[in-house]
Amino acid sequence: MPITLDTSLPESLYPLAWLIGSWEGSGALSGAGDAPDARLEQQLVCTAREDGALDWRSTIHRIDAPAPLPPTSAFARDVESPPAPSGTGERTLLHREDGVWTVGELLPGQDRAAAEAARPGAPEGFLSHRLTAQLTRRGEQAEHWAGEVRGPRIQLALADGAGEVVATRMLGYISGRLMWLWERRGPVADGAPGETALSPYLSLELHRV
Template identity: 70%
Template sequence: MPITLDTSLPPSLYPLAWLIGRWEGSGALATPSASSPDLRVEQTLICSAQEDGTLAWRSVIHRVDAPAPLPPTSAFARDAEESAPPADPAATGERSLLHREDGVWTVGDLLPGQDRAAAEAAPPGSPASHLSYRLDARFERRGEQAEQWQGEVRGPRVQLALPGADGQVAATRMFGYVRGTLMWLWEQPAPVEGGAPGETVLAPHLSLELHRA
């Protein structure tokens, strides 16, 4: 699906034009144990332009007592064919609030090494036509300290990382607009199976596939 640029947007939001709108969809919440099945989640996401040139982000995610979509936690590594999740006769379909978050995204300057002239000369929509911009995102959840994420937007793709107190990456989020669908993956630290005590690795936490509402 082609991206239509709303020329009434602040120019600073042109790199995020594909994200603006209301999205709804479902995905998987990873469980701590590899032997436990992932849990189904459903999300409503609203991204809107603000007068100051930033993007407002509001996300509401519910846990649903139902099987997670297949394949689980693979929004960025999907097979061309996938089967429906098996029916669970014990599932009730009951919904419970898992996560509510508000945020502000700010697009910054071009990252070093970008060739604007070459991008403008490339065919529209081709990988060569995309430029990488600095991206800052502040997320807030009630009762918790706000988080400041950093990353980049390049074409219809966003990569964000949360810096940790030790200078390492504490979590990552990746967003991609693919054939009219918004797919995103949130990774958090998880224990390394068979690793040393306290050893962790970034692993899928949430994986969702959203469509414009």
């Protein structure tokens, strides 16, 4: 599905034009240890601000039901068939998150002239911009995420005080759907004491409302 650019947007938001709007959909919360994955439902609203930034408001509920199969190979599990329907369908708020996303300058090494000369939709026509997101969930401290946006794809990372990446987020606009994956750093299964690695926390596939 082509992306239609709203020219009334602040120019700073052009790289995020595909994200602006209301979204909803479902996904999976990764189980800890031997616990099964849980079903999630999300409502997301991304709104342009007059100052050229973007407001982000996300509400995610955990549903007492089996998790849907992940939508892309990035989230795939080795299973033969979907789990049989079960559960009560009861909804429990997992978290509500508000934040402000800001597009920054071009990353070094970008060829603006080549991008302007490229045919519409060609990979060489996309430029990578710095991206920051200040996100807050109820009852938790604000988090400062940093990364980049390139075409219909976002990569963000969250670092601790020592500069070590403790979480990442990847978002992509694919065939009219918004797909995204949130990973967190945790203990490695059967690893040495203190050994950690990034592993999926939640993954979702949303459609535009």
